[in-house]
């Protein structure tokens with residue numbers, strides 16, 4: 001019973017990332033942190049980035065949320081690790097959902113959490129950099 005419910009809601013890849021999420025945790029000396037919440041369901045994601053020479057050398061996340069929120073957070077971190085900032089800026093919720101083989105229509109909004117947490121982290125990183133530039 002539970003198995004057929006899960007297979008209707010989530011494909012195998014989503015389930016796999018939900019059961020074994022990658023890059024869970026925090027980065028103590030993160031260069032940027034992004035926090036995003038969905039006001040409707042209350043789910044939240046915190047994304048930590050370690051950046052060196054415009055490359056995301058490490059990325060971790062903490063997500064309090066549904067299976068799709070955790071799976072999209074997990075795959076988003078895999079897509080970002082060791083990638084240039086320029087590529088991260090082009091990340092969209094659609095790309096994240098596609099990398100998981102798609103989400104059911106009722107769960108598409110969950111992929112927005114990871115994309116928006118990334119946007120928030122990148123915006124905070126840019127603001128810090130601009131602040132550092134103007135203080136010199």
Ligand code: FES
Nearest residue numbers: 041043066069110
């Ligand atoms: Fe809230 Fe999935 S139901 S992010």
